[in-house]
Amino acid sequence: MNRNSPFDDDSSDRLVATSEAGDNSAPLSISEISAALKRTVEDRFGYVRLRGELSGVKRAASGHVYLALKDEKAVLDGVMWKGTAGRLAFRPEDGLEVVATGKLTTYPGRSKYQIVIERMEIAGEGALLALLEKTKARLEAEGLFAPERKRALPFAPRTIGVVTSPTGAVIRDILHRLEDRFPTHVIVWPVLVQGEGAAKQVADAVRGFGALEPDGSVPRPDLLIVARGGGSIEDLWSFNEEMVVRAVAESPIPVISAVGHETDTTLCDYAADKRAPTPTAAAEMAVPVLRDLVATLDDLGLRQRKVVMRPVELGRERLAARADRLPPIEQLLQPYAQRLDDLGERLRRGLVDRAAKGRERLADLRLSPAILRGNLRDARQRLASARLTPPLVQRPLADGRQRLAALERLRLQLDPKAPLKRGYALVSAEGHPVIASRDVAAAQSRLTLEFADGSVQVAPGDAPPPAPATPRPKKRSRPAADDSQGKLL
Structure with a gap:
């Protein structure tokens, strides 16, 4: 029997494996063959780009993302490490068609091969729009786009916050339009408006404005404008990110979204309180026209x-x-x-x-001596009947004396010279019968102090002493009147 071939059919009936002379196919361990397979796959497929639909996407507590790429006939597992997943410009979801770039490797623990994804992009604009609609439906179901959440814009805000790029034409258009319509204090929070990290910067800016104190050193704006110029759907994708949409919806300050041109629509527009077709239109919505x-x-x-x-x-x-x-x-x-x-x-x-009647009566009166003597006799009788006794005459005199005494007492009380007997003096000057003010007295060159027993001349302050008064000439006495005429009383 020929035993030179290790694959001889007769070797199948062996109970114990043995090695023969010249045999160079020693059995390999599972780990060895798995490592050899891993090297072969990684060397052959060190860089591949795959297009497929995401399935079974889940993010572990460690931050790594595990998923599967599939098409109509096959499924390939994939993994994305935490660092790569954090740099993604979108949120991977089931059913999304993507293009993944990475390398193929094996996972010996499960005898599976998989792709380690280093970069992932949405496969075309159609897939991007599908993701946009899916995200919109999910956020709308949460009520972030509900009309009752919308707030009225302030009529004339004192301070306006603008979240945009500080170097683009957008901020210049906004400032110029505000200056033309209604000059207002503007605070610009500079951010990236596209690319990696843009969504986080925009969200942080919106939340940062809302965290300002109303009376702080930097005043909190009364209105926010989130603005960016036009561009493709990829350029505007940062404003479709969930973190931006939630920041705008949760902002305590009313927000105007002015992203892109009139035909461009982002999820930020649905979450904002007001959407403006252009940044210039946002400035027009923000303030009235002063004129x-x-x-x-x-x-x-x-x-x-x-x-x-x-x-x-x-x-x-x-x-x-x-x-x-x-x-x-x-x-x-x-x-x-x-x-x-x-x-x-x-x-x-x-x-x-009446005159005629008077003439008639006068004609009827005859003034005879007998009538006159009768009138005289009647008058004497009336005079005799009126007895003038002393009390009748003295009573009116007593009443008059009492009234005169009362008037005299009142005169003494009101006499301005009465207090002179108690040690007071009356100050006067020429043209001033009574001086009661120090300023008036200081302005006089000579004062007269009147006492109860006479008066003296004095000079106020440092004024020279008054000249002695020139004695007045005595009036000539008139000759005594002739008393030959008798007195009436």
């Missing part, structure tokens, strides 16, 4: 003045209408003039009649 406000105020002021004057004008119109309905003044005075003429005529006739 329009001034014109509106002027118009309101004019309307207010018209409203105030309208009752006055209506009153004037009503007064004029009533005045037109009044009869002429001559017509109103005619009855009174006629009555006055009638009364004047009656007065004239009355005076004539």
Whole structure:
């Protein structure tokens, strides 16, 4: 029997494996064959790009992502380590078609081969839009895009925060438009608007503005504008990231989303309180036009003045209408003039009649000596009946003396010179009968101090002493009146 071939059919009936002379195919361990297979696969497929649909995507607690790539006929497991997963520009989900770049390797623990993914991209714009719609549906189900979450924008914000690139044309357009319409204080938070890390910077900026204190050194804005210029769906993808959408939806400050042009729509637009088709339009939404406000105020002021004057004008119109309905003044005075003429005529006739009657009575009175003597006798009798006793005359005199004494006491109380007897002095000067102020006294060159027993001349302050008063010439005494005429009393 030929035993030179190790694959001879007769070797199958052996019970114990043996090695023969010249045999160079020693049995390998499982670890050895697995390591050899691993080297072979990694050497042959060290760099591959695969296109397939994601399935079974899960993120471990360590941060690594495990998934499977599949098509209609095959499935390939894949792993993405924590560092690579953190740099992804999108969130991998089941059903998403991607292009994965990496190397094939084996996993001896399960006798499986897999791809270690070093880079993952969405396979075309269609797949990107599918991911966008899927993310939109999930966030919309959470209520992040609900209309009742939308807040009204402040009418005239004092401070506006802008989250955008500090070097692009967007910020210049916004500042220029704000300056034209309504000059406002603007705070710019510079961020990347595309590429790796852009989504995190935008989200951190929105949350950073919301964390500012209203009365802090950097004032918290009353309104936020998240802006970026136009671009492809890949350029605008940072504003479709979930972290940006949640930051905008949770912002305590009203947000205007102005990402891209009018035809561009991102998830940030749905989460914001207001969407602007362009950054310039966002500036127009943020503030009113100052000139329009001034014109509106002027118009309101004019309307207010018209409203105030309208009752006055209506009153004037009503007064004029009533005045037109009044009869002429001559017509109103005619009855009174006629009555006055009638009364004047009656007065004239009355005076004539009274004078005639007086003449008649005077003619009837005959002044004879007997009538005069009778009148004199009656007067003497009335005088005799009136007895003038002393008490009747003294009582009015006593009442008059009492009233005179009361007036004298009142005069003494009101006399300005009465306090002089108690040690006071009355200060006067020429043109000032009584001086009660120090300033007035200091302005005089000479003062007169009047005491109860006389007066002295003094000079205030450092003024020279007053000159002695020139004695007044004595008045000539008039000659005594002739007493030859008798006194009445």
